[in-house]
Amino acid sequence: MGEPYADQVRRKHAVVAGILGAELPWSEPTTGPESGFRNKAKLVVGGRRGAPTLGILDGQQRGVDLTRCGLYEPGLADIVQRLPQLVTDLELTPYDVPARTGELKHLLITHSPDGEAMIRFVLRSRGQATKIAEKLDIIRAALPEARVVSINLQPEHKAILEGPEEIVLTEHDALPMRVNDVVLQLRTQSFFQTNTHIAAALYAQAREWTSRIRPETVLDLYCGVGGFALHALGHGARRVIGVEVSGEAIRSARQSASQLAAGTTYAHDWHVGDATEFLTETVPDLVVVNPPRRGIGADLARRLDDHGPTHVLYSSCNVTTLARDMTAMGNYRIVSAGLFDMFPQTDHHEVMVLLARTS
Numbered sequence: 001m002g003e004p005y006a007d008q009v010r011r012k013h014a015v016v017a018g019i020l021g022a023e024l025p026w027s028e029p030t031t032g033p034e035s036g037f038r039n040k041a042k043l044v045v046g047g048r049r050g051a052p053t054l055g056i057l058d059g060q061q062r063g064v065d066l067t068r069c070g071l072y073e074p075g076l077a078d079i080v081q082r083l084p085q086l087v088t089d090l091e092l093t094p095y096d097v098p099a100r101t102g103e104l105k106h107l108l109i110t111h112s113p114d115g116e117a118m119i120r121f122v123l124r125s126r127g128q129a130t131k132i133a134e135k136l137d138i139i140r141a142a143l144p145e146a147r148v149v150s151i152n153l154q155p156e157h158k159a160i161l162e163g164p165e166e167i168v169l170t171e172h173d174a175l176p177m178r179v180n181d182v183v184l185q186l187r188t189q190s191f192f193q194t195n196t197h198i199a200a201a202l203y204a205q206a207r208e209w210t211s212r213i214r215p216e217t218v219l220d221l222y223c224g225v226g227g228f229a230l231h232a233l234g235h236g237a238r239r240v241i242g243v244e245v246s247g248e249a250i251r252s253a254r255q256s257a258s259q260l261a262a263g264t265t266y267a268h269d270w271h272v273g274d275a276t277e278f279l280t281e282t283v284p285d286l287v288v289v290n291p292p293r294r295g296i297g298a299d300l301a302r303r304l305d306d307h308g309p310t311h312v313l314y315s316s317c318n319v320t321t322l323a324r325d326m327t328a329m330g331n332y333r334i335v336s337a338g339l340f341d342m343f344p345q346t347d348h349h350e351v352m353v354l355l356a357r358t359s
């Protein structure tokens with residue numbers, strides 16, 4: 001932070017081009033607002049009952065307040081600043097990590113482009129869950145933007161953001177995230193790109209590449225709530241298949257796809273499962289992969305190399321694992337590449353490349 005934004009972008013581009021190859025057909029970096037861009041706040045709750053801190057923990061595991069963080073979208077920043085009072089009004093006790101006492105561990109907020117929000121209370125146990133459920137009116141009064149309110153149970157004493165059990169308290173269980181002309185229905189426990197402005201540019205670029213390839217079917221591995229697949233549907237592709245490990249994300253994708261495909265002949269299939277095990281003998285012409293930081297790994301890279309889709313679109317938040325995966329895909333070359341500055345003020349980047357089969 002403090003480095004002029006143009007210098008940050010130049011430096012990031014030099015890093016990713018240095019690793020993947022400066023001679024590649026790089027497009028101009030895609031940038032957006034350098035502050036006020038995050039659609040999600042993941043707040044660790046510290047402090048004590050009546051005086052909570054919302055932000056991170058310091059080296060001694062004491063709460064550091066980040067409610068004035070400049071990275072949040074303006075609408076999200078506004079919500080975050082109302083949260084400490086809400087936690088106090090709900091009479092919730094922050095979880096004290098060293099003492100292993102208290103209940104409220106995290107608050108996870110997602111803000112939609114239409115100004116609505118999903119508010120998730122991560123609790124250690126069911127103990128204070130009833131308190132929150134019974135005081136839904138207080139939450140609604142403090143946060144009229146809240147479309148989805150839920151409780152997540154994370155009973156383990158580990159630095160894990162959320163647990164497997166979710167209790168949705170509102171009649172709505174999905175937050176509509178409008179990105180370009182696609183509405184992605186975001187349910188709890190589902191990944192969403194943190195910077196909606198850059199996500200829109202990323203999906204638009206992917207759609208443009210897809211339209212040029214015109215594959216009948218697109219296989220979207222690590223599909224999350226379906227952003228890539230749903231931008232391809234009707235733009236070159238008549239059928240999409242998504243694979244993702246989170247069941248809630250797949251339910252989100254299915255819901256969005258049904259709305260998008262209503263009244264058309266477009267087809268869509270969604271599978272909960274491990275992307276690395278999904279690839280079968282018959283692969284479509286275009287496979288999209290957008291894995292977590294660890295990349296797709298040698299096994300899936302080798303199988304793509306063997307099975308031979310004519311194109312692979314690889315969107316990565318870690319150029320090092322992308323470059324490593326590429327070494328196992330000797331039958332492909334990069335025909336288009338772009339840096340998408342999803343994470344201004346950090347060293348993190350998003351890189352998307354289009355690979356074409358050479359043999």
Ligand SMILES: C[S@@+](CC[C@H](N)C(=O)[O-])C[C@H]1O[C@@H](n2cnc3c(N)ncnc32)[C@H](O)[C@@H]1O
Nearest residue numbers: 191222223224227244245273274275290291292
């Ligand atoms: C970077 S996110 C991309 C999501 C989506 N493509 C998007 O644009 O929002 C990676 C996704 O991979 C999922 N994931 C992680 N490991 C997986 C695996 N082995 N198989 C399938 N999906 C996996 C995560 O749950 C997450 O939704």
